[in-house]
Amino acid sequence: MTPAHYPHQNYLLAALPAEDLERVSKNLKLVELPLGEALYESGSRQRAVYFPTTAIVSLLYTLADGSSVEIAVVGNEGVIGVSLFMGGETTPSRAVVQSAGYGYRWSGKFLKEEFTLGGPMQHLLLRYTQALLTQMAQTAVCNRHHSLDQQLCRWLLLSLDRLVGTELVMTQELIANMLGVRREGVTEAAGNLQSAGLIKYSRGRIKVLDRVGLEARTCECYAVVKKEFDRLLPAVARTGFQRVDVRSSTCCSRAGSLRACECAHSRRAAWPARPKSGT
Amino acid sequence: MTPAHYPHQNYLLAALPAEDLERVSKNLKLVELPLGEALYESGSRQRAVYFPTTAIVSLLYTLADGSSVEIAVVGNEGVIGVSLFMGGETTPSRAVVQSAGYGYRWSGKFLKEEFTLGGPMQHLLLRYTQALLTQMAQTAVCNRHHSLDQQLCRWLLLSLDRLVGTELVMTQELIANMLGVRREGVTEAAGNLQSAGLIKYSRGRIKVLDRVGLEARTCECYAVVKKEFDRLLPAVARTGFQRVDVRSSTCCSRAGSLRACECAHSRRAAWPARPKSGT
DNA sequence: GAATGTGTGTACGATACCGCACAGATCCGT
DNA sequence: ACGGATCTGTGCGGTATCGTACACACATTC
Numbered sequence: 001m002t003p004a005h006y007p008h009q010n011y012l013l014a015a016l017p018a019e020d021l022e023r024v025s026k027n028l029k030l031v032e033l034p035l036g037e038a039l040y041e042s043g044s045r046q047r048a049v050y051f052p053t054t055a056i057v058s059l060l061y062t063l064a065d066g067s068s069v070e071i072a073v074v075g076n077e078g079v080i081g082v083s084l085f086m087g088g089e090t091t092p093s094r095a096v097v098q099s100a101g102y103g104y105r106w107s108g109k110f111l112k113e114e115f116t117l118g119g120p121m122q123h124l125l126l127r128y129t130q131a132l133l134t135q136m137a138q139t140a141v142c143n144r145h146h147s148l149d150q151q152l153c154r155w156l157l158l159s160l161d162r163l164v165g166t167e168l169v170m171t172q173e174l175i176a177n178m179l180g181v182r183r184e185g186v187t188e189a190a191g192n193l194q195s196a197g198l199i200k201y202s203r204g205r206i207k208v209l210d211r212v213g214l215e216a217r218t219c220e221c222y223a224v225v226k227k228e229f230d231r232l233l234p235a236v237a238r239t240g241f242q243r244v245d246v247r248s249s250t251c252c253s254r255a256g257s258l259r260a261c262e263c264a265h266s267r268r269a270a271w272p273a274r275p276k277s278g279t
Numbered sequence: 280m281t282p283a284h285y286p287h288q289n290y291l292l293a294a295l296p297a298e299d300l301e302r303v304s305k306n307l308k309l310v311e312l313p314l315g316e317a318l319y320e321s322g323s324r325q326r327a328v329y330f331p332t333t334a335i336v337s338l339l340y341t342l343a344d345g346s347s348v349e350i351a352v353v354g355n356e357g358v359i360g361v362s363l364f365m366g367g368e369t370t371p372s373r374a375v376v377q378s379a380g381y382g383y384r385w386s387g388k389f390l391k392e393e394f395t396l397g398g399p400m401q402h403l404l405l406r407y408t409q410a411l412l413t414q415m416a417q418t419a420v421c422n423r424h425h426s427l428d429q430q431l432c433r434w435l436l437l438s439l440d441r442l443v444g445t446e447l448v449m450t451q452e453l454i455a456n457m458l459g460v461r462r463e464g465v466t467e468a469a470g471n472l473q474s475a476g477l478i479k480y481s482r483g484r485i486k487v488l489d490r491v492g493l494e495a496r497t498c499e500c501y502a503v504v505k506k507e508f509d510r511l512l513p514a515v516a517r518t519g520f521q522r523v524d525v526r527s528s529t530c531c532s533r534a535g536s537l538r539a540c541e542c543a544h545s546r547r548a549a550w551p552a553r554p555k556s557g558t
Numbered sequence: 559g560a561a562t563g564t565g566t567g568t569a570c571g572a573t574a575c576c577g578c579a580c581a582g583a584t585c586c587g588t
Numbered sequence: 589a590c591g592g593a594t595c596t597g598t599g600c601g602g603t604a605t606c607g608t609a610c611a612c613a614c615a616t617t618c
Binding site: 450451452462463466467469470480481482483 | 564565566567568
């Protein structure tokens with residue numbers, strides 16, 4: 001069971017028109033992204049962008065005292081390294097693989113060439129960046145106003161949306177680093193969710209039992225971010241999917257939204273894994 | 280004493296090469312931006328971008344329960360309405376004038392035309408957007424990790440950098456809304472700063488007495504954001520200033536950085552008002 | 559100079575999270 | 589089976605901020 005890899009497992013790449021994807025694909029290189037690997041460090045010059053397919057990457061900021069906070073999370077809906085096309089070349093934050101998997105590496109040289117064409121790729125990258133902007137803004141909001149319980153729900157949902165299945169491999173210690181809180185705080189919050197029957201925790205594995213329950217318990221921040229991603233990057237199923245070997249069946253063709261169907265034939269219908277229930 | 284207004288009072292516009300600024304200026308419209316005016320509301324379609332000259336604008340997010348948080352602050356170093364060229368047209372946040380003044384309005388139609396040219400204006404707008412990204416990220420960090428005292432210092436400094444002079448007109452109530460805390464909390468924090476001799480407070484007027492002291496007392500977030508703005512938008516003095524009636528004197532010509540000189544001839548050397556002392 | 563409104567200072571219990579310390583539980587290599 | 593490492597649970601005092609309530613200071617108007 002060695003799963004095949006395709007560029008269109010990343011939604012941004014999948015959203016490209018056929019000819020653009022073909023041109024771009026020539027320079028994409030499939031890379032493994034092991035847990036903990038840093039795709040770039042604070043202030044270091046970035047040489048390439050990464051389009052995750054099965055990996056999840058956190059954008060982290062590390063403070064002078066060593067503590068850290070997650071600024072945003074990127075999975076197969078996005079790209080790591082926006083500063084390359086935004087023009088800054090570096091950022092003060094780091095990008096660390098939070099969940100091991102694969103992704104496509106695209107050299108900065110080719111990226112910039114493609115970007116200056118002003119075509120669909122530029123358009124997609126900029127819209128994605130706006131979505132990222134929203135995610136960061138909402139992280140700021142959430143950090144200020146919401147309880148750790150709520151933030152943990154939000155974080156679980158954001159991760160879940162970028163994964164296959166309902167299990168995440170992640171210690172409480174790591175989650176604490178992401179959320180910028182104590183490990184004990186996460187233990188307590190996770191305990192609350194577990195008693196409520198929403199998740200099942202065991203030594204670095206979190207099984208989500210009741211996604212709808214999580215959505216009910218989280219703050220508005222999750223929905224705001226998700227809605228904005230859906231709004232800004234809606235064209236995926238229309239433009240990309242049907243051309244590359246995923247047959248357009250009824251459930252998929254009606255998409256017009258990043259929201260994927262849950263039917264079995266889709267190699268990755270993970271982001272988002274399900275329609276949002278509440279709002 | 281009616282001060283004259285020029286597009287190049289905004290640093291982004293000032294950074295444009297002569298011919299570009301000339302072309303762009305034709306469609307710029309000077310507008311007054313009174314305190315409290317909303318340049319756009321959450322989710323509403325934006326029709327134009329604004330380049331503040333003397334006004335300061337806050338990007339605010341308002342929660343379902345009515346409380347609000349400032350996501351970022353924009354003055355004469357930037358532009359309001361990035362979603363217009365990023366492609367989203369709207370954002371979940373609002374833009375509210377925090378300090379009355381003037382700015383230039385640029386219709387979305389002309390903006391998009393100019394943007395697609397891929398020239399200096401596109402370049403500048405994207406780099407500015409990256410700086411904005413950093414500011415938002417750092418706001419998230421700060422909200423998580425730093426004390427209200429520190430955050431107030433950061434906020435005062437960010438505002439001060441975008442103003443002429445050392446006095447801000449702003450009630451504690453409003454500051455509390457920006458920082459997303461109670462008004463009483465601001466009273467206490469401001470009291471601390473006042474006892475320390477750093478500021479003087481009186482009924483909606485804050486006079487900054489010791490800027491260096493504020494910088495010493497604030498968290499690293501301020502310096503990170505400022506440094507990133509300086510790094511991303513350094514070319515102002517080189518490209519823009521010398522052509523438009525500000526003579527390039529020794530102190531200004533060596534700039535190569537947004538950091539303006541403090542000599543008297545500069546119409547607005549307010550952002551940043553002074554070299555940062557610490558770090 | 560009295561009345562009203564707006565802005566600021568203070569007080570006090572409640573609470574969420576912190577920092578630390580340590581115990582129990584599970585996993586892994588030998 | 590054992591020992592060590594890693595992960596999770598719990599307890600406790602400390603602290604920053606919250607929510608609420610209210611008194612005071614200053615400005616404007618009549």
